[in-house]
Amino acid sequence: MTTYRIAVIPGDGIGNEVIPPALKALDALGRRGGFSLAYDEFDWSCARYEATGAMMPPDGLDHIAGHDAILLGAVGSPGVPDHVSLWGLLIPIRRGFRQYVNLRPVKVVPGLPSPLRLSSPVDLVVVRENVEGEYSEIGGRLNRGFPEEMAVQEAVFTRAGVTRVVDYAFELARTRGGHVTSATKSNGIVHTMPFWDEVVRERAARFPGVGWRQEHIDALAAKLVLRPGDFDVIVGSNLFGDVLSDLAAAIAGGIGVAPAANLNPERRFPSMFEPVHGSAPDIAGKGVANPLGSLWSAAMMLDHLGEAEASAALRHAIEAVLAEGSVRTPDLGGTASTTEFADAVVAALPSPAPAARSNARSDQ
Structure with a gap:
């Protein structure tokens, strides 16, 4: 069984709330698809900056250089200037790992008008x-x-x-x-x-x-x-x-549901995947953040890792939940919590096909 080692950086605000649902979906897909993911979590964040004076340690990139991919939640806090958080974490990762492609897919799907x-x-x-x-x-x-x-x-x-x-x-x-x-x-x-x-x-x-x-x-x-x-x-x-x-x-439908990939196409360094909604301190801790961007970013990560079938299954499950329409977070006009939306997506994942899965790699 293939095991992928993932560096997980929940970050600040709702990043800590949308990353766990993504990991739950990834684990469910791994069980269905015959692969597994091992997570190493890092506390790099504005909270760390306020406590230590640095978003991450000086040798932070060395800690994650050997991982297969990086999954990031969100970074930002009202008490820390944006240029400090950006240049203290995101930009060093993007530039240090030669992630010269920022990939942003945009698709209008039924249920997300x-x-x-x-x-x-x-x-x-x-x-x-x-x-x-x-x-x-x-x-x-x-x-x-x-x-x-x-x-x-x-x-x-x-x-x-x-x-x-x-x-x-x-x-x-x-x-x-x-x-x-x-x-x-x-x-x-x-x-x-x-x-x-x-x-x-x-x-x-x-x-x-x-x-x-x-x-x-x-x-x-x-x-x-x-x-x-x-x-x-x-x-x-x-x-x-x-x-x-x-x-x-x-x-x-809004940047709150958008995913992103920061890619090193040559795969000499790990690529990083993140929702683009930011830390949203106004709703942080309330359990109502929409995990769609995090889930879609996780699907992009699976594609990059070569698990194209699992990636497609997760995207189809997201679209199925949106099209059905009964489970929606408040930003989409519903009352569902972060966990309830994510659980609905996991429940919508299809059973694995009997045919052998493909290991073809794709960055789509």
Whole structure:
């Protein structure tokens, strides 16, 4: 029996409430599918920062480098500035483990209606460059507190960085609808965006079976709201991908139910999977957080581990519970608790098929 070693970081707020249901579903799938998962839990969080002055220990990455994957709950606390929690935990993991693809699937499913009046199905993926771009560490502040105070932030786009994330997007499109949309702003950002466009054009030539176009980010945001069904794979820089992925998630019902994967496609380092809803301190401890994002992130983790059948089973169970409609958390207009929703998903898992399961690997 294959055993996967998973680093579990519940984090802060509702992260501690949505991770246990995900582990319960994973264990149930393992029993059905003939594999198991071993969990190592880490207390890295804002609570740890307030107690020790650090989100994680200095050698934190060494503790989890040998794991098969990382499952994260949420990070953030009203008492800790966001840039402290982000740069103290998430960004070191993403950059230290070369997780240069942030993958954000967006799908409108029955029982989770979009706030928009849709004329066609929505099933798209945002591929966000995850380690460079506008979120570089280069820059600084000068003349603090004086009238001439200034701040400088440098965007960094490397040929290697743009190439690998664009190639990933085109490879992904080959397995989906066969079309890539590149987010740009080369009519206003004079150096980095024309460079991005040039690399996209060069790489697109290597994928003759995949259609593509580029869209300026402002027009793309409008079209994503007006005609989200027109999109298949959207690839963007760190900043553009960040904004577009949350916008697309809202179209599908809200960022509270959205999953994400931070991938090292070469698998030299572990990849990290997380819901994107944040720590939600206003509802933390009440037992009403929606675990859907955590469950869907767990399904993405299974796909990455090569357990494609288990991943599909979990996604189908989620969709079945949403379509049936009687079990809903308060954010979806219901009264179910976190545990009740998760238990309904586990109960909806299908019995294992008699045929041998596939070990084919996929990052979809």
